[in-house]
Amino acid sequence: MSNQDDRNDLDNLVPDLGWKKLAALGAVTLIGGLLAFLNPFAASLAAEAVAGAAFLVAGGMQLWHGVTDTTKSTGDRWITSLLGAVFVLFAISLILNPLAGLVTLTLLVAIFFTVIGALRVALAWQLRPDTGWGWIMTSGGLSLVLAALIVLSLPEGALGLLGLFLGIDLTAAGVVSLALAWQKKTQG
Template sequence: MATATHEAKLRTSWIWMAVFAVISLIGGVLALLNPFAATLAATLMAGWAFAFLGALQIIQAFQVQGWGGFIWALLFGILTLVVGISLIFNPLAGMVSLTLLVAVLFLALGVVKLMYAFSLRPVAGWVWVLLSGILSLGLGILILADFPWAAVSVLGILLGVELISNGVLFLFVALGLRSLNQ
């Protein structure tokens, strides 16, 4: 009985998934049409998230003031808050910093994926991990090759691709949930 109730609730939620899909797809297309605006928005969102988390960390640090790690918790909160404020009040410099971080992340992930692929070599499908590693390395190199100019668009393009990917995912889930109605 619980399964039937759960399935009925799932069936009725397909419209919400379809709405999420449309919103995500529109957001992704808009981000790809104007990567600079999307990069700026992503930087500002990251700044506000860091500022909020830093403020919460500072409050939490004072709530456990007698603890031996109080100073470290407080410093962590202050640094996080400073990063957030820096991104909010100087988003162009933040775009450069975040883009450099993304490039380094792609390079590191690429190396790790290549090593992982070679360790998987006897396993079927290891080539896909190898290709993913090469792609990550290539993306990191492409970003660094066009640095700092890449900073005005890379984050927005990545955001657009992620939103479109999520939109497609939500669309397929919505269609699957809708087919439960039949």
């Protein structure tokens, strides 16, 4: 692959912000990640508030769609509206009781890791003895261990766990943005 092909691939992945704006975005994201590490409880509450707002908007849109979509049958509209109402009620519960919302969201993360881990273990078992199946099995096992650790840390662990995950994500995104900015600067 030529250097020009590498540049085209990079241009497709990165918005055309120019290296300076991309570096600024990376620095702000990295600082946000580091701040999340310094106060994981506050970062957890922020993540929970964003999740609550997202569920509220999604539920409102679902309700609106259920009420106004005349192309669907009455049963479909009722189900759509019911789903929207569930989203809105979940959002309200997150917003009105943030500590309970942290526990709920952390439990959902544990369920996510359990499902992902189980699927990876099953995939690895199917791929066995092909090359690399052990790595997939290890990844699945680690996801299952992480899920167990999350569940065992509840409810106290919920107070900072989402903030730590947010910190990891923001820090990684910031580092990647800075690396892409550096690459754009050196190529252009």
